[in-house]
Amino acid sequence: MPPVFPMLTVLTMxxxxxxxxxxxxxxxxxxxxxxxxxxxxxxxxxxxSEVVQYAKEVLDFSSHYGSENSxxxxxxxxxxxxxxxxxxxxxxxxxxxxxxxxWWNQCPSAPLPFRRTPQNFQSQDYVELAxxxxxYPTAVHVLETYHPGAVIRILxxxxxxxxxxxxxxVRWEILWSERPTKVNTSQARQFKPCIKQINFxxxxxxxxxxxxxxxYYTELDAVxxxxxxxxxVLSLKTSLIGMNDLDEEDYxxxxxxxxxxxxxxxxxxxxxxxxxNGYFDKLPYELIQLxxxxxxxxxxxxxxxxxxxxxxxxxxxxxxxxxxLQPYWAKLNDTSLEYLQSRCTLVQWLNxxxxxxxxxxxxxxFGRFLKVCGSELVRLELAxxxxxxxxxxxVISEMCPNLQELNLSSCDKLSPQAFxxxxxxCGLKRLVLYRTKVEQTSLLSILNFCSELQxxxxxxxxxxxxxxxxxxxxxxxxxxxxxxxxWRCKNITENGIAELAxxxxxxxELDLGWCxxxxxxxxxxxxxxRKLPNLQKLFLTANRSVCDTDIEELANNCSRLQQLDILGTxxxxxxxxxxxxxxxxxxxxxxxxxxxxxxxxxxxxxNASFPNVFIKKSFTQ
Amino acid sequence: MFSVLSYGxxxxxxxxxxxxxxxxxxxxxGGGDYGLVTAGCGFGKDFRKGLLKKGVCYxxxxxxxxxHRSADVLGVADGVGGWRDYGVDPSQFSGTLMRTCERLVKExxxxxxxxxxxxxxxYCELLQNKIPLLGSSTACIxxxxxxxxxxxxxxxxxxGFLVVRGGEVVHRSDEQQHYFxxxxxxxIAPPEAEGVVLSDSPDAADxxxxxxxxxxxxxxxxxxxxxxxxxxxxxxxxxxxxxSNYESIQQTARSIAEQAHELAYDPNYMSPFAQFACDNGLNxxxxxxDDITVLLxxxxxxxx
Numbered sequence: 001m002p003p004v005f006p007m008l009t010v011l012t013m014x015x016x017x018x019x020x021x022x023x024x025x026x027x028x029x030x031x032x033x034x035x036x037x038x039x040x041x042x043x044x045x046x047x048x049s050e051v052v053q054y055a056k057e058v059l060d061f062s063s064h065y066g067s068e069n070s071x072x073x074x075x076x077x078x079x080x081x082x083x084x085x086x087x088x089x090x091x092x093x094x095x096x097x098x099x100x101x102x103w104w105n106q107c108p109s110a111p112l113p114f115r116r117t118p119q120n121f122q123s124q125d126y127v128e129l130a131x132x133x134x135x136y137p138t139a140v141h142v143l144e145t146y147h148p149g150a151v152i153r154i155l156x157x158x159x160x161x162x163x164x165x166x167x168x169x170v171r172w173e174i175l176w177s178e179r180p181t182k183v184n185t186s187q188a189r190q191f192k193p194c195i196k197q198i199n200f201x202x203x204x205x206x207x208x209x210x211x212x213x214x215x216y217y218t219e220l221d222a223v224x225x226x227x228x229x230x231x232x233v234l235s236l237k238t239s240l241i242g243m244n245d246l247d248e249e250d251y252x253x254x255x256x257x258x259x260x261x262x263x264x265x266x267x268x269x270x271x272x273x274x275x276x277n278g279y280f281d282k283l284p285y286e287l288i289q290l291x292x293x294x295x296x297x298x299x300x301x302x303x304x305x306x307x308x309x310x311x312x313x314x315x316x317x318x319x320x321x322x323x324x325l326q327p328y329w330a331k332l333n334d335t336s337l338e339y340l341q342s343r344c345t346l347v348q349w350l351n352x353x354x355x356x357x358x359x360x361x362x363x364x365x366f367g368r369f370l371k372v373c374g375s376e377l378v379r380l381e382l383a384x385x386x387x388x389x390x391x392x393x394x395v396i397s398e399m400c401p402n403l404q405e406l407n408l409s410s411c412d413k414l415s416p417q418a419f420x421x422x423x424x425x426c427g428l429k430r431l432v433l434y435r436t437k438v439e440q441t442s443l444l445s446i447l448n449f450c451s452e453l454q455x456x457x458x459x460x461x462x463x464x465x466x467x468x469x470x471x472x473x474x475x476x477x478x479x480x481x482x483x484x485x486x487w488r489c490k491n492i493t494e495n496g497i498a499e500l501a502x503x504x505x506x507x508x509e510l511d512l513g514w515c516x517x518x519x520x521x522x523x524x525x526x527x528x529x530r531k532l533p534n535l536q537k538l539f540l541t542a543n544r545s546v547c548d549t550d551i552e553e554l555a556n557n558c559s560r561l562q563q564l565d566i567l568g569t570x571x572x573x574x575x576x577x578x579x580x581x582x583x584x585x586x587x588x589x590x591x592x593x594x595x596x597x598x599x600x601x602x603x604x605x606x607n608a609s610f611p612n613v614f615i616k617k618s619f620t621q
Numbered sequence: 622m623f624s625v626l627s628y629g630x631x632x633x634x635x636x637x638x639x640x641x642x643x644x645x646x647x648x649x650x651g652g653g654d655y656g657l658v659t660a661g662c663g664f665g666k667d668f669r670k671g672l673l674k675k676g677v678c679y680x681x682x683x684x685x686x687x688x689h690r691s692a693d694v695l696g697v698a699d700g701v702g703g704w705r706d707y708g709v710d711p712s713q714f715s716g717t718l719m720r721t722c723e724r725l726v727k728e729x730x731x732x733x734x735x736x737x738x739x740x741x742x743x744y745c746e747l748l749q750n751k752i753p754l755l756g757s758s759t760a761c762i763x764x765x766x767x768x769x770x771x772x773x774x775x776x777x778x779x780x781g782f783l784v785v786r787g788g789e790v791v792h793r794s795d796e797q798q799h800y801f802x803x804x805x806x807x808x809i810a811p812p813e814a815e816g817v818v819l820s821d822s823p824d825a826a827d828x829x830x831x832x833x834x835x836x837x838x839x840x841x842x843x844x845x846x847x848x849x850x851x852x853x854x855x856x857x858x859x860x861x862x863x864x865s866n867y868e869s870i871q872q873t874a875r876s877i878a879e880q881a882h883e884l885a886y887d888p889n890y891m892s893p894f895a896q897f898a899c900d901n902g903l904n905x906x907x908x909x910x911d912d913i914t915v916l917l918x919x920x921x922x923x924x925x
Contacts, residue, residue, distance in 0.1 A: 070746060071724075073749070521812065570811060
């Protein structure tokens, strides 16, 4: 009798599984039928009318082309009715992200990619939009007015930004996603992806973009949210789409919802004791580790649940020296951090960008994690981390003595005092403070103590009063600086540039886009060209005074130049550009948009003579 | 040749001359909300097509009419023609300036009591354009605050406005000139000419506030009108305005603009401009051929 029992159990289980399979397929068919009947019944019910709304407000975004104090080319333009559509072109009224193409990955300041980043996480930038009324979305239309094709993911959030009460649970659901695909037009279009139905109403929509395949900046005009107020009864058509999407959903679940695995605590004792692991015992420890290093983080967590040996392997802190949690921003919370922390004691690169917002990560949760995992940390990415406050920065400065790279880009809610703590991280080599509220005094002390800095981004830091003081400090203290981003700094003059050029002779990359106070007549650009022969990237975007002399100085001195942006000057002639292209053999990007002397014919001619250079000429219709 | 601003489905029920000022919705304090019923007309100097694709331009003049929850706003700008010698279209500057003001108003990025702020923000936005804009322009902005019934104005240069009540001018803008025929102006100069070109800060604009009543007529125009038509002629035309519906305002605006346009090309007419020139020791006769833009508005009860 006793041996029969397990046999029976196995049989029953098998039978049960088969039954469930059948039952599931049956319910699918039934469900479709029942949906159909409900739909036909619903005709007698009051019609669930569709609400069509434009975005009311832009809540958050990761970057934009425009200035913080203006409305031209800023993300805020995405709210409200369309301003440009159906026209195509480069218009001030549109929303523009900061980058496009692969140019930013090719310059010296480009950060190295994290290991173990899932293939299907391709988002580079995002924007979050609030709408007046929460609805069950039926369609999301994006009006793209210039170089369309950047939007790769649309998500909806269950939290209502206009609700006075904080939500009990915040859920993000992917409405649509796709890999970046090349769109062979620069003309305006109304992008209408086929979205998945969700089971909660939403008035918070997030677009994620990837601009790598674009030839120029993408421009978005408006977003239209279609939806119904009552939970929709699926029509036959949408249910079919829903079924097709199921496969994709499984695939998505692996990567976005996969972080749920991290939150699931499992008990080691429940794993059965086996005496041997078969061939796995014969494999060298390092080899198994190498195999595991190809898995994504959720897969690693799943694998850990299979057997004790693999559990041990999966918990080896060496598997987590690079920890990229950005792809899981929609799920990552205090619990998942707590769960991870025992395995991550040796983490060197940590990416928490985009994570932790809307209460997902608390200050104390972040602090606890860093106390355990901060000692070996070399690189910390915290872009758009709106949960961060002064305490967090204090914890970073105390717990991460080896930190070399810190990215706080677009942490625009971080208080100015918080930045004082960065000065304690004197080993910093890369510091990104793009769109932060860092003030002059904090920045001066950072520059004073962090003399190892090689990469510094101060783009759109609006709270700095005098950029000349900053530039002179950089020139005196940061002798090792290789890249500097001063995009949209409001008041740097030739004096600051002179100190910079004589102090930081290793500079390879300099972004002086939209610095209106620089005047070519003072000789500042010529000075740069003469003192910085290593320049590979120089952006002089929208400086109206850039002239032929500057271009000739660049041609004579900066033979390594790869990227040059002189958008919006009336004073550069085709002849000097030709000279530049002849002497700078490595040049690959040249932006001459809105240069009035350089018309399309000139661009065509230059393109014919220098086919390896991408010459950009934007247009406004 | 001329064209008319189509503005508003505002149905005006106000009666001219302040005859009836009873407001049925008057609950407590100052009564119901006021709004402006506005029509526009204009002529380009050299008979170019008036209405452009983007916004409204008459020659080098530009204007806009916009509304927001809290206020009705209108404005005129006169692009300085001298920029044509630099190969620059002067209407681009004035047109972009007015379009930007219009957008600021429509999106509610302004404070009704601070019309200079609209000019300042708009001017800053011009500098934020990728296109290297060049040019200069006078500008006049008129804001009617719906609830407080106050008219807030900002004027830079020789464009201007009149407020007419009961057939008399009760409030008007002051002309701002550096010297004869050289008004204050907003400008963006090419780098080589910076310091040489006249450029006034938008903060230099003359700002006033004035309480209006139902039926008040507000005439906002560029110097093309004021240089060719003296006040009494303008008032004469305004007297013909018997009705405050959009069509009759439109008709009056047209007849004022047409008359100014005719006078501008009359060689024997002693225009206010010629008079002023004589006062400055220049022997000039006749009208002053110029672009003319007229925006005529009536203060009426606000109906959504």
